[in-house]
Structure formats: C-alpha cells, structure tokens
Amino acid sequence: xxxxxxxxEGVIPPDSATIEPPTVPFVxxxxxxSNGNGAAISxxxxxxRSDGDENVVGLIDAPNGNGSGDGDxxxxxxGHKHQSVATDEAPRSNENGSGKxxxxxWPSFGSRTAHSASAIAPSSFGPVIRMPVERxxxxxNMNHPRRGTAIIFNHMYFDQRLGLKQRNGTNVDRxxxxxxxxxxxxxxxxxxDLHFKQLERVLEEVASHDHTDADCIFVAVxxxxxxxxxxxxxxxxxxxxxxxxxxxxxxxxLAGKPKLFFIQACQGDQLDGGVRLHAVAKTETDSSAHTxxxxxxADFLIAYSTIPGFYSWRNTSNGSWFVQxxxxxxxxxxxxxxxxxxxxxxxxxxxxxxxxxNTPGDYMMHERKQIPCITSMLTxxxxxxxxxxxxxxxxxxxxxxx
Numbered sequence: 001x002x003x004x005x006x007x008x009e010g011v012i013p014p015d016s017a018t019i020e021p022p023t024v025p026f027v028x029x030x031x032x033x034s035n036g037n038g039a040a041i042s043x044x045x046x047x048x049r050s051d052g053d054e055n056v057v058g059l060i061d062a063p064n065g066n067g068s069g070d071g072d073x074x075x076x077x078x079g080h081k082h083q084s085v086a087t088d089e090a091p092r093s094n095e096n097g098s099g100k101x102x103x104x105x106w107p108s109f110g111s112r113t114a115h116s117a118s119a120i121a122p123s124s125f126g127p128v129i130r131m132p133v134e135r136x137x138x139x140x141n142m143n144h145p146r147r148g149t150a151i152i153f154n155h156m157y158f159d160q161r162l163g164l165k166q167r168n169g170t171n172v173d174r175x176x177x178x179x180x181x182x183x184x185x186x187x188x189x190x191x192x193d194l195h196f197k198q199l200e201r202v203l204e205e206v207a208s209h210d211h212t213d214a215d216c217i218f219v220a221v222x223x224x225x226x227x228x229x230x231x232x233x234x235x236x237x238x239x240x241x242x243x244x245x246x247x248x249x250x251x252x253x254l255a256g257k258p259k260l261f262f263i264q265a266c267q268g269d270q271l272d273g274g275v276r277l278h279a280v281a282k283t284e285t286d287s288s289a290h291t292x293x294x295x296x297x298a299d300f301l302i303a304y305s306t307i308p309g310f311y312s313w314r315n316t317s318n319g320s321w322f323v324q325x326x327x328x329x330x331x332x333x334x335x336x337x338x339x340x341x342x343x344x345x346x347x348x349x350x351x352x353x354x355x356x357x358n359t360p361g362d363y364m365m366h367e368r369k370q371i372p373c374i375t376s377m378l379t380x381x382x383x384x385x386x387x388x389x390x391x392x393x394x395x396x397x398x399x400x401x402x
Contacts, residue, residue, distance in 0.1 A: 010190050012194070131292065132255075132257055135292045139380050139382070140216070140380045140381070140382050140383075142383060142385050144214055146187070146214045147214065148187070148216045148218065148257075149186065149187050149189065149209070149214070150188045150189070151191070153219075153221045154170055154173070155167060155194075155231065156168075156170050157193050158224070159233060159234045162231065164224050168316040169315055169318065169319050172319035173324070176323065176324060177326070178190055180327045181218060184330065186218055195233050206245075208251075212253045216259065219243070220262040220263075226266060226268060227267055239263065248296045255294065258382050259299055259301070261301065261303065262303045263304050264320050264323050265312055266310070267312065268308065270309045270311065271310070271364065272368055274368065298379055300375075301341075301374070302376075303373075304374075305320060305321070305323070306322070307372075321355040322347070325354070326344075329344075329350065330384075336383070336386060339381035341374070341382075352370070356368060357369075
C-alpha cells in the first residue's frame with residue numbers, strides 16, 4: 001500500500017506572496033461607529049439588508065471612565081438597555097435567582113477599547129465553523145484523509161552577534177523526529193537556521209491553508225532559549241509567536257482539532273541536581289448538539305523540554321534528551337494504543353529517570369537532571385490511529401532539507 005504521507009520540501013514563502021486566510025461564513029459583520037469622542041460602538045448587520053443599507057441591531061456604550069470597562073448594550077431601537085456585556089463587579093443574583101458570569105482580570109485587562117473585536121460584540125457574532133467531532137466525544141477525530149502538516153524548525157547555527165554556541169547534535173534530533181512523524185503519516189517540512197521573519201512567514205503561510213481534510217498540525221522548534229524567549233537564527237522571539245496564527249479565529253479550518261507544539265530549548269539557567277545516576281558521553285545544554293462553542297485557544301498542546309527557569313540538555317552525539325525520548329515513545333509498539341498525554345507522561349518519566357548530565361570537567365554542570373513541562377488545552381484524547389499499512393515504519397525515505 002502506498003504511503004499516504006508526503007515528503008514536502010521546506011520552501012520559504014517569498015516576501016511578496018500574498019497570504020489570504022481561508023474564507024468562512026460570518027453570521028454578522030461588525031463595523032465600528034463613533035460620535036467622535038468614543039461614546040459608542042454600533043454592531044451593524046450588513047448581511048440581512050437586500051438594499052445594502054446598514055441595520056443597526058445593537059449599541060455598546062463606551063466605558064464609563066472609571067477604569068472598569070463597563071458598557072451597556074442597547075437594541076438600536078430607542079436606547080433600551082440590556083444586561084452589561086461584562087463588569088469588574090462581584091456577581092449579583094438576577095431576578096430569577098441565577099448569578100451572572102464575571103471575569104477575574106486585572107484592572108488593566110478589564111478596560112475594553114474600540115480596537116478589540118471582542119469588545120464590539122459577543123462571540124456569537126463570530127464565524128460559523130463546521131464541527132470536526134461531536135460535542136461530547138471523548139476523542140479527537142483522527143480519521144480525516146490527511147494526518148496534517150508537521151513543521152520542524154531546526155537551529156544549529158546563529159548570528160555571531162547573539163553570542164550563542166552552535167548546537168551540535170541537533171541534526172540527530174531533526175532526523176529522528178522527521179522519521180517518526182513520517183511514520184505517523186504527517187507531511188513533514190524541515191527548515192534549517194531560518195531568520196525570524198522567514199520562520200514567521202512559514203507559519204503564516206501554513207495557517208492560511210485549508211486544513212479541512214487534516215487531523216491536526218504539529219510544530220517543533222529545536223533551538224536555544226531563555227526564560228520566555230526562543231532564538232531564531234538572527235534574533236530572539238516570544239514562543240507565542242509560534243501558535244498565535246493557529247487559534248480558531250485566525251485558522252478556522254483547524255478549529256476543534258489538535259494543534260501540537262514541541263519546544264526543545266532552555267528556559268533559564270537554573271540547574272536541577274536531582275539524584276545521582278551513571279551516564280556516558282559528554283553533554284551540553286540548550287540555553288452531540290447541532291452547534292457548540294469552543295474557546296479560540298482550545299485544543300492546543302505545548303510541550304517544553306524543561307520547566308521554566310531551567311536548563312535543557314542535549315547530547316552532542318545522540319541529540320537532546322527530550323526529543324530522543326519523545327521519538328522513542330512515539331515509535332514504540334504500544335504508542336497507537338495510548339493517547340498522546342499518556343505517551344507524554346512516559347516521555348517525562350524517561351527523561352527524568354534515564355538521563356543525567358556527564359560533564360566531569362565542570363562540577364557545576366555534572367550529574368544534573370531535567371524534567372519536561374507539558375501545557376495542555378486539549379479537550380479530548382488524541383490517538384494516532386494508523387492511516388497506512390504497518391510496513392510504513394520500515395526503510396522510510398530520506399528527508400528533504402532547506
């Protein structure tokens with residue numbers, strides 16, 4: 001049986017290319033209106049008028065200036081007020097005895113401005129997206145025609161102005177990860193030593209694709225890092241720049257589907273002494289309803305090789321502890337019977353128990369430990385059910401690299 005996964009050469013989209021987001025139907029179009037001093041914003045129905053005129057269906061009063069961000073909604077018919085869209089007050093019981101929902105935002109986050117789409121209208125005015133799975137399903141639908149795209153950003157060399165060492169051993173991680181993802185039927189793209197603008201261009205281009213027939217998306221970054229920072233070839237960037245393109249609003253064809261991000265990089269310079277074990281080889285560090293709503297940032301999983309503030313270790317010959325443990329568990333005979341979070345628990349245990357640094361010439365770095373850190377916004381279990389015959393794991397084709 002032919003392998004359904006494809007080798008896709010990692011081509012960087014040109015800067016001149018226009019990236020258009022996929023078209024999705026909108027229930028309402030929202031247009032900001034103001035009286036010149038920000039007194040009000042109207043919600044305008046541009047869809048239901050055959051003559052093209054605007055039919056004002058609601059009005060949100062501007063914040064009252066007390067920093068709370070309170071605003072009242074009117075119906076556009078003489079200014080009759082409905083319940084406030086949000087307040088910073090404690091919840092109060094309404095007439096039928098049920099309370100209303102409030103936020104626990106800091107005051108600086110509670111103030112809504114005219115530039116925020118969420119301040120203009122409730123989320124019910126957002127896009128209507130085809131649900132990929134029944135509302136109460138315990139597992140994600142992993143039976144689409146395609147598994148989806150997997151992107152590997154591999155960084156070995158850096159601009160000398162950054163003062164970062166070359167990451168010897170990272171190509172072992174790259175090759176191992178690509179082979180495993182290929183075996184899981186992903187269409188794998190590998191990019192080496194991209195500048196940040198190139199990296200972001202790739203993410204924007206992939207987010208603009210139609211993922212309707214795909215199960216999920218997978219993004220891996222192998223690089224140096226610090227607390228809250230990752231490094232491209234030429235500059236640092238915040239990790240959220242990796243996944244901000246793929247929320248349900250920006251990439252609607254991945255709404256309700258897993259979005260998986262794996263990061264091999266340091267998150268600080270602290271060292272974990274752990275317990276004493278023996279190790280070999282020199283190591284170094286990497287600084288059922290008809291419709292239902294979901295949060296825009298649901299269905300993400302972000303796996304870091306280490307916890308915030310700590311070093312992440314990489315063997316100069318065999319690759320990083322985290323990526324090698326991940327590949328071993330994903331490629332195990334029992335992986336298809338386990339959900340992804342269960343697999344990652346085993347990855348965490350393998351990193352925690354099977355590895356420790358071996359740098360006898362550096363007492364401070366010698367015999368140190370590491371523990372991965374998993375952040376999950378998944379709402380269901382992920383099982384990588386096979387799409388092709390089991391023999392796909394044997395003699396995989398050689399990867400294409402950029």
